[in-house]
Amino acid sequence: MRVIRNALRAAGSAAVALTLVLTAHQAPALAAPSAEAVEAAAAGSLGTYEPVGPARLLDTRTGLGAPAGAVTDNQVLNLQVGGRAGVPATGVSAVVLNVTVTGPTLPGHLTVYPSGAAQPATSNLNFVAGRTIANSVTVPVGAGGQVAILHRGGSTHVIADVTGYYLGVDDAAAGSYYFVTSPDRILDTRDPSFGGPLPGHSWVTLWLNFDPEFNAKIRAYAVNVTAVRPAANGHLTTWNGVGDPPNSSTLNFVTNRTVPNMAIVPVGPCPPEYGCGNQPAIAVYNGSELGTHVLIDIFGVYAEEDYGMRFQPIDPTRIADTRVGLGAPAPLGPTTTATITAPESVTTNDTYALSMNVTAVKPTANTHVSVWPDEEGLPQPTVSTLNPYAGETVPNAAIAEIGVESFAFNVYNHAGTINLVVDVAGRFDFVAPPLASGDVARAGAQQAAGPVAPRVTVGGHQTHAASVN
Known part of the structure; x- marks a missing residue:
């Protein structure tokens, strides 16, 4: 029988209002763990996260990462992820990919799994004929730093962009730990204060403020991005907001259809001209010719903490x-x-x-x-x-x-x-956090609070128009 855990969520998780002023989410406060439990806490890098890119690893339309040509029914692609686009060749347990099918001739699905392993009875991306659709996939890395992509149903082109990886060793420099927030909306362009749909070939930079110390440690946001009733076919791209949008996509949409996709988005510095200090920022680009409403819901953050x-x-x-x-x-x-x-x-x-x-x-x-x-x-x-x-x-x-x-x-x-x-x-x-100079009180308090991000107090956004050749 399972043992009831001592370390529980406590008050302070973020709940975001449409005005981007966030209120606290109350959770039960129970007993703090014992000093023995705190002392048993592990240190190291195993299971921590490193954001990259996003960067394209596979595009069967062009021959990137696999021979050019549509993937046929029951075909398996073994995609090399280790040693590419910032992913180490070794010491990686899993990668986060955004996987897209385009031009499928029949309904079908993709299953993504570690190369060399048995094909699981699961699926990662289901699709209908003729539609371009994407899904975020977290998959263990298999033999030789590869992942396998099994396609069932007609033929289709397959695209994969990498956005990060989890460390599979304990002796590397630690990456970021995951913290939850309340699942709440941080952007809704339908709100009158935004001024209408996000125009085609434009992007919006969005920032949140946790607290100055925690802001500096955040490396990525875990979000759900939704295109709402777009006026034309297109795609959305999320990234850290630094420079122009990368050659990748987060979700693909067709006219007048509402389409969501999860994304783990690396953060960048908020541009100083916006007066937002060190608040970590992300951006979303509308690659369509016409406008679409965009929703972004946050449910977690990755931060370089010690717990x-x-x-x-x-x-x-x-x-x-x-x-x-x-x-x-x-x-x-x-x-x-x-x-x-x-x-x-x-x-x-x-x-x-x-x-x-x-x-x-x-x-x-x-x-x-x-x-x-x-x-x-x-x-x-x-x-x-x-x-x-x-x-x-x-x-x-x-x-x-x-x-x-x-x-x-x-x-x-x-x-x-x-x-x-x-x-x-x-x-x-x-x-739980490791003990520092015998600081049982600090470690115990943080373990009692659980893996919850500090409360968010304010955020903002700024829209940009991209130049189109």
Whole structure:
């Protein structure tokens, strides 16, 4: 039987208002851990995160990373990720990729897994014929620093951009630990204060302020980015806001369709002319000819601290499939919430969050799906994880918190009836801070607070127009 954990979330997680003035999210405060538990805390770099790029590693249209030409049914691409685009050749446990299909001739799916391993019974990206669609994929690195991409269904071109990696050794310089925030909206161009949709070939720089000390340690934001009813086909690109937009994409959209995608976005310095000090910034670029509304929801940050959550990849594992009663007994009806308990095979006593892929399967109506931890007193968030249309099968990645006692998360369906599939690729385990000069009080207080980012107080944004040749 699982042991109830002592180190729990405490007050102070960020909850973002549309004005970008954020309020505190209250969570239960329980007993601090013992000095013995604090002294047992580990140090090192294993499972910490390093952002890169984004940089393109694969494009079968041009022959980058694989022979030029569409990928056929049941074909496997072995993509070299180690030793490219800032990813070390060795010492990497997993990489974060944004994987895109374009021009598929039939409905199908991609499964991404470590090269040399058995093909798992999971999927990372489901698609329909003719549509360009992307999804964020966190995948363990396999033999020779490669990952395998299996395609099923007709033929399609495949693109992959790398945005970061997790360290697989303990003797390297430590990267960033993961901290949760409340899942809340930090940008909504539909708000009248923004002035309308983000124009084509323009970008918006967005910054948040945690506190001066923590600001300096932040290396990336974990966000969900959504294009809302764009006026033309196109794509969005997220990056650290430094220089012009890179040659990569975060999500692809078609006219008048709402499309989300998760992204771990490296942060950059906020331009001094905006008067935002050392507040870490990101940017999102609209690569369409016409405007689109853009939503950005934050749910976590990566920071160079000496405590927080570290990532441990696992073999891709399906933990829920409502089509067969796995994880939840039946499809979700309208305005229905299901609670899914993460099995012990994908968690430890220190697990606070899971890296997962959530797939909506053929809803009977246009709907949205929200995911949040099963925590007493924690309300359903006002943001969504998925925005599927009737009859389509679409995925989105998520870093989902689980309840500190229940080890469960909630999934809400807004309209119609929907089947949901949840595949887990890894877990985030909390590591308490190491003792510094016997400072048990500091370490104990930080462990009692749990892996929660400091409260955010203010943020802002600035729009830019790109020059188009």
